[in-house]
Amino acid sequence: MINLKNYIIALTAMACGTLCCAAKPIAVTSPDGSVSLEFDTKDGVPYYSVKRNGKSILNDSRLGMKLKDAPDFAEDFSVKSTERDSHSETWQPVWGEESSIDNNYNELRVSLQQKKLAPGRNLAVVFRVFNDGIGFRYEFPRQQSLQDFVIMDELTEFAFNECPVTWNIPAEGYRFYEALFRKLPLDSMGKVSTPVTMRCADGTHMALHEANLTDYAAMNLQATPGSNMLKAELTPWQSGEKVFVTDVRVSPWRTLIIADNAGDMALSRIMLNLNEPCAIENAEEFCVPQRYLGVWWCYHMKTATWEAGDRHGATTDNVKRYMDFAARNNFGGVLVEGWNYDWATWDFSFTRPYEDFDIAELNRYGREKGVALIGHHETGGRIANYERQMEDGMKLYADNGMNYVKTGYVGDMLDDKELHSSQFGVRHYRKVIETAAHHRLAIDNHEPVMPTGLQRTYPNLMTQEGVRGQEWDAWCPEGGNPPSHTVTLPFTRGLAGPMDFTPVTFRFENPVMPQTHVNTTLAKQLALFVILYSPLQMASDEIENYEANPGPFKFVCDCPTDWDRTVFPEAEIGRYITTARKEKGGDSWFVGSATGDEARTASINLSFLDPGCTYRATIYRDGENANYDTDPYPVLIEQKDVTSDTVLSIPQGRSGGCAIKLTKLAAK
Numbered sequence: 001m002i003n004l005k006n007y008i009i010a011l012t013a014m015a016c017g018t019l020c021c022a023a024k025p026i027a028v029t030s031p032d033g034s035v036s037l038e039f040d041t042k043d044g045v046p047y048y049s050v051k052r053n054g055k056s057i058l059n060d061s062r063l064g065m066k067l068k069d070a071p072d073f074a075e076d077f078s079v080k081s082t083e084r085d086s087h088s089e090t091w092q093p094v095w096g097e098e099s100s101i102d103n104n105y106n107e108l109r110v111s112l113q114q115k116k117l118a119p120g121r122n123l124a125v126v127f128r129v130f131n132d133g134i135g136f137r138y139e140f141p142r143q144q145s146l147q148d149f150v151i152m153d154e155l156t157e158f159a160f161n162e163c164p165v166t167w168n169i170p171a172e173g174y175r176f177y178e179a180l181f182r183k184l185p186l187d188s189m190g191k192v193s194t195p196v197t198m199r200c201a202d203g204t205h206m207a208l209h210e211a212n213l214t215d216y217a218a219m220n221l222q223a224t225p226g227s228n229m230l231k232a233e234l235t236p237w238q239s240g241e242k243v244f245v246t247d248v249r250v251s252p253w254r255t256l257i258i259a260d261n262a263g264d265m266a267l268s269r270i271m272l273n274l275n276e277p278c279a280i281e282n283a284e285e286f287c288v289p290q291r292y293l294g295v296w297w298c299y300h301m302k303t304a305t306w307e308a309g310d311r312h313g314a315t316t317d318n319v320k321r322y323m324d325f326a327a328r329n330n331f332g333g334v335l336v337e338g339w340n341y342d343w344a345t346w347d348f349s350f351t352r353p354y355e356d357f358d359i360a361e362l363n364r365y366g367r368e369k370g371v372a373l374i375g376h377h378e379t380g381g382r383i384a385n386y387e388r389q390m391e392d393g394m395k396l397y398a399d400n401g402m403n404y405v406k407t408g409y410v411g412d413m414l415d416d417k418e419l420h421s422s423q424f425g426v427r428h429y430r431k432v433i434e435t436a437a438h439h440r441l442a443i444d445n446h447e448p449v450m451p452t453g454l455q456r457t458y459p460n461l462m463t464q465e466g467v468r469g470q471e472w473d474a475w476c477p478e479g480g481n482p483p484s485h486t487v488t489l490p491f492t493r494g495l496a497g498p499m500d501f502t503p504v505t506f507r508f509e510n511p512v513m514p515q516t517h518v519n520t521t522l523a524k525q526l527a528l529f530v531i532l533y534s535p536l537q538m539a540s541d542e543i544e545n546y547e548a549n550p551g552p553f554k555f556v557c558d559c560p561t562d563w564d565r566t567v568f569p570e571a572e573i574g575r576y577i578t579t580a581r582k583e584k585g586g587d588s589w590f591v592g593s594a595t596g597d598e599a600r601t602a603s604i605n606l607s608f609l610d611p612g613c614t615y616r617a618t619i620y621r622d623g624e625n626a627n628y629d630t631d632p633y634p635v636l637i638e639q640k641d642v643t644s645d646t647v648l649s650i651p652q653g654r655s656g657g658c659a660i661k662l663t664k665l666a667a668k
């Protein structure tokens with residue numbers, strides 16, 4: 001029998017415990033109430049946790065920082081104060097996958113104070129909870145006991161409630177994020193870059209990344225076998241420090257998207273919403289979305305050379321030939337690599353053209369034809385050399401009326417010592433964006449740090465590489481990109497922003513490396529123009545190969561690169577995808593649909609079309625028996641009238657696909 005006295009004591013303790021605990025965590029929920037976050041300190045250590053629809057997503061996950069030569073921001077905290085805010089707006093990006101973006105969240109700002117270790121020292125954590133996930137960041141108030149300081153380690157944890165399957169790339173051993181995404185359980189990932197994409201047992205899709213990476217190091221994540229917890233690992237400087245905190249007193253936002261399916265995850269705009277509004281006046285004047293061609297694939301196919309000589313690609317005459325073709329086919333720009341001294345030594349001048357390249361004449365010619373000359377600054381990763389010349393190099397372009405520059409950082413380390421994703425790299429890339437903005441130049445940045453949504457603030461950062469692109473189909477000795485790669489990217493690297501993947505190769509045999517070729521059908525190449533989002537979208541092949549295939553090429557010439565709306569009628573990561581986009585300011589829709597390794601019949605529900613209207617569908621699809629590995633070339637082009645009630649059933653081969661233009665005709 002229970003002793004009455006003990007029973008009363010136990011009851012009192014339980015009630016007290018419940019009351020104490022219930023009073024302690026500080027909660028904030030999303031505007032629709034589906035996502036909730038709790039903050040708490042336990043023995044002075046700050047933690048947060050996240051639930052969706054009452055189900056745990058993140059269990060208690062630690063927050064904090066290890067500092068250099070100062071007590072850590074890791075324990076001994078108590079909550080000094082909290083502030084709450086709610087935000088609801090709709091904003092219009094200069095360009096994008098949609099023309100307006102909702103930004104609705106509830107915010108909780110927790111001010112923490114240390115007691116004994118560093119008496120009175122303050123740290124704040126700001127949480128924003130959206131209907132489709134969360135973001136949070138650290139604030140480091142400048143204070144007597146904390147002026148400039150050095151972060152040696154960020155202690156942020158993400159303690160998942162289960163071990164989801166993930167798609168990730170390793171953080172080390174690959175250059176510039178040009179790796180294939182691996183499908184692995186969370187606890188066996190090792191150390192990975194972000195974004196990391198996850199799928200839970202119940203089909204919930206999630207993605208961990210960061211937003212607004214400013215004067216900080218990029219975040220990687222470390223997994224531990226047998227544990228569902230990931231820990232932040234910042235990219236270090238060569239000297240081992242992670243971040244020198246001076247004027248910028250906030251960390252980037254750590255972001256977690258939580259969605260019902262892959263399509264909804266890819267439509268989350270948390271990353272963009274956690275960046276600052278546009279800082280460039282009248283950016284739309286020069287940050288203009290374009291289809292572009294390039295004196296480019298010829299280098300990778302070795303039919304021309306970057307260096308001057310008999311087979312020099314960047315001659316005035318050859319560029320004019322590309323400009324003529326661009327003008328005839330409705331392309332807005334031509335990229336020219338190999339125009340400057342000295343590709344023979346990679347000791348680059350950004351102001352001295354080769355003698356057979358006339359920059360002023362080409363700009364004059366391009367303007368006459370309505371085709372922009374897109375410049376190129378390959379730095380070889382030599383930052384000091386570039387920063388010495390950057391102002392003059394960009395001025396040369398601006399003085400010639402140019403609006404675009406492709407930048408590049410081929411080289412294992414920047415200045416032979418720092419990683420691209422270190423704070424050193426982050427600082428340099430920002431300097432380039434700001435200098436370019438000053439000269440009204442838009443950027444296509446290759447070998448970048450992983451994008452984090454800065455294009456909201458700087459729309460001149462129009463596209464970036466940081467992806468294993470089509471060029472791997474030219475020279476990767478292990479063979480080209482596998483069929484699943486391009487139907488994985490929209491849900492992995494694509495979550496970080498536009499990709500300069502450079503699709504639309506039309507000739508798949510590779511004279512340089514016969515074992516390496518494009519592992520898709522030709523119809524899938526067309527589909528990729530829609531599927532792989534980039535406002536500066538390249539058709540990468542040599543123009544002769546387009547001239548030989550005018551029928552399929554027509555789709556590319558018609559397809560815009562700026563959109564009012566994007567939807568995903570069907571998708572499964574790595575297996576298949578259908579993306580539909582409505583052209584900005586117009587009535588037409590463009591659809592790209594593709595498979596991975598397996599042939600399948602796509603079932604494309606056109607319910608996104610305006611009800612009560614008829615559309616003329618021009619369909620470019622795999623010809624009969626077209627498969628990437630047997631017969632990749634046949635494309636069937638057919639037309640039919642459709643409405644929002646139509647469900648198109650379209651057979652697609654292995655690594656096949658279809659591209660569809662839907663032109664609005666009239667009300668039914």
Ligand code: NOJ
Pocket residue numbers: 337378408410446447465471
């Ligand atoms: C690598 C880039 O990805 C590619 O586009 C460029 O042609 C070469 N570097 C040379 O700059």
